[in-house]
Amino acid sequence: MPASKTLKSSLLGAAKSDTCLNESRRDKKVHFADTLGLSLVSVLHFSDPPRSHNLRKVGIRPASCRGCGRIDRARVLNFVNPLSGKKLLEALERQAVCLESITIREYSIQGNIKVKNLAYEKRLFIRYTKDNWATYQETAASYVYGSSTGSVDTFKFELAISEDLEKDIKIEFAICYQVLGTRIWDNNCGDNYRLIWYGSQKLLKSRDVLDIFQSSRYAGFWI
Numbered sequence: 001m002p003a004s005k006t007l008k009s010s011l012l013g014a015a016k017s018d019t020c021l022n023e024s025r026r027d028k029k030v031h032f033a034d035t036l037g038l039s040l041v042s043v044l045h046f047s048d049p050p051r052s053h054n055l056r057k058v059g060i061r062p063a064s065c066r067g068c069g070r071i072d073r074a075r076v077l078n079f080v081n082p083l084s085g086k087k088l089l090e091a092l093e094r095q096a097v098c099l100e101s102i103t104i105r106e107y108s109i110q111g112n113i114k115v116k117n118l119a120y121e122k123r124l125f126i127r128y129t130k131d132n133w134a135t136y137q138e139t140a141a142s143y144v145y146g147s148s149t150g151s152v153d154t155f156k157f158e159l160a161i162s163e164d165l166e167k168d169i170k171i172e173f174a175i176c177y178q179v180l181g182t183r184i185w186d187n188n189c190g191d192n193y194r195l196i197w198y199g200s201q202k203l204l205k206s207r208d209v210l211d212i213f214q215s216s217r218y219a220g221f222w223i
Contacts, residue, residue: 072104072198073104073105073106073197073198074104074109074171074195074196074197074198075195075196075198076102076195077170077194077195077196078188078191078193078194079099079188079193079194081101081102082100082101082102082112083098083099083100083101084100088100088114091186092114092115092116092152095184095185095186096115096116096118096177096179096184097113097114097115097116097124097175097177097184097185097186098113098114098115098186099111099112099113099175099186099188099193100112100113100114100154102193107160107161107162107163108158108159108160108161109158109159109161109171109195110156110157110158110159111126111156111157111158111159112144112154112155112156113141113154113155113156113157113175113186114152114153114154115152115153115154115155115177115179116151116152117148117150117151117152117153118179118180119179119180121179122153122177122178122179123140123177123178123179124140124141124155124157124175124176124177124178125138125139125140125141125175125176125178126138126139126140126141126157126159126173126174126175126176127173127174127176128159128171128172128173128174129171129172129173130169130170130171131169132170132172133172139157139158139159140157141155141156141157141175142155142156142157143155144156159171159173161197164200165197165199165200166199166200167199168196168197168198168199169196169197169199170194170195170196170197171194171195171196171197172192172193172194173192173193174186174187174188174192174193175187
């Protein structure tokens with residue numbers, strides 16, 4: 001049976017497609033640059049881009065930078081801070097009242113005190129001096145609600161420090177526990193609790209040093 005015109009057209013179209021496909025698969029000729037009189041090497045020159053504020057600096061902090069960024073307001077001289085564990089229990093057993101810890105704030109010293117719960121009625125106060133006991137002041141400590149374990153209570157206190165001190169001062173204090181008509185002192189075994197409070201002049205010098213360090217603390221590269 002003779003093929004129809006439609007079938008012939010389909011076969012002819014397929015044949016043309018195969019021809020195009022085959023021609024697209026023909027091997028292509030490769031020409032080297034030197035045979036055409038061109039150079040085999042191209043040299044490109046790069047210049048460093050200008051630095052901008054959007055660039056990010058990557059570096060490593062010095063290993064010796066322990067505590068960097070912190071300027072201490074004061075320095076403890078003669079006691080362990082905080083006192084905890086076995087040493088705290090031994091101190092309480094020996095004298096019924098003991099300084100547990102202090103925290104240095106911008107213009108104050110805050111502290112926690114542990115006392116034996118010898119009676120419900122009790123009073124605690126801190127006696128302190130800034131001029132080697134030429135004068136002294138007293139401030140009351142307050143009970144920390146919910147802190148009682150039945151046998152031990154916790155009290156807290158705060159010593160305000162003047163904001164306009166220019167020179168360093170030495171601060172000494174002792175704790176008095178009034179209970180059952182008696183006074184029990186915690187004066188750090190007779191040595192009092194002593195610390196140095198830095199004046200504004202020393203802080204300014206410390207901040208100058210810190211600013212210099214902050215500006216050069218990273219040694220890295222730009223990306």
